[in-house]
Amino acid sequence: MLLTVIYIVAITAEAMTGALSAGRRSMDWFGVILIACVTALGGGSVRDVLLGHYPLGWVKHPEYLMLTSFAALVTIFIAKWMKHLRSIFLLLDALGLIAFTIIGCQVAIQMGHGFVVAAVAGVLTGVSGGILRDILCNDIPLVFRRELYASISFVAVICYWLCSMLDLTLEVTSVITLLFGFILRVIAIYFGLEMPKFIYKEDDGHSASSIDE
Template identity: 50%
Template sequence: MYSISVETVINALYLVAIVVEAMTAAIAAGRRQMDWLGVCVLGSVTALGGGSVRDIVLDHHPLSWVERPYLLFVTGGAALATIAIARMMPRLRHLFLFLDAIGLVVFTIIGCRIADGLGLPLVVVVASGVITGCVGGVLRDVLCAQVPLLFRAELYATVSVLVALTYLALMTSGVGEGLALLGGSSIGLLVRLAAIRFHWSLPKFIYGDADY
């Protein structure tokens, strides 16, 4: 009964996460003046791309959207809906930053769980979480022909690593999956939101072209 409810919570949060990622990608598509189908495609690639790359890299088939094709309607529909409510998006900015942080956290934990279920070593489990959490946004930025925000933004990948480590530490400590999920998510959300609020960032490596 307990383990079922953890699954249910994760599945519900996963749907929220792919909707939000598709919608933020739709905004990026609108900045590039893409057509409606382009908006759907970019939204779906962003929302489902992280998990797809993880599954391809870990040879974990079928991919989520191949097994559950309705996910393509969820992400494509969310992207299209963004066009309809584009005028409201500026006012929803804070809500979306919050939901995007939830997406990052949920994707990361799902990625850890899948690699863990395949019996892979700890470092690969963390990498699987980070790939799931971050690669969708990287694909979005590459398809928009810009340097991925991930490599420069407010602790985005850092938060993903932190969530993965916390979740795995709590799982190993035997507190149970529910608490591990709660602990990893809370720390991830807190740090991500604080990073946005206080403009936290990792130090940058700046190398002049003249130097080399």
């Protein structure tokens, strides 16, 4: 099925970007593999743990884990050429974001959950791998700071949900959502679209800072 193929391409691409992040922190090979696997498979794991959906994806299909580990090792050797492929990775990442979102939605819907939980499951699957990567690398998660990313995952959920309500088949629904979300993400990258930011500075600095900063 199309979604499985895209999923496999996506986890490979995510693993490779995770490995690069680990390399920026000068981690050893083991850390590179771990960060790669967490980046690629962490989103689905967070969703499954929160929904109580056992066994987790990589427990059922350990071959995904071997694939992402292998992709991490390959990255170590081809890293110096990867920067020329940056735009390809951005596109693969965009594809992965939407594929993850759709899969997350499907899992929640199969478990009988409604729109809100399906939306959370979809978005979490899409973005939490990257959040875990940034926590392990001791960064503030990027997902909240750059161009439209999580919000596109959310819009994809809405698209998926609307298609489902129109009684389209699963395949058609997935393809429409995939195209729609992907195009949206490419537009966001191209024009550098961003969510509005909430910037909060306390005027009365040091008295306030004793409580919460």
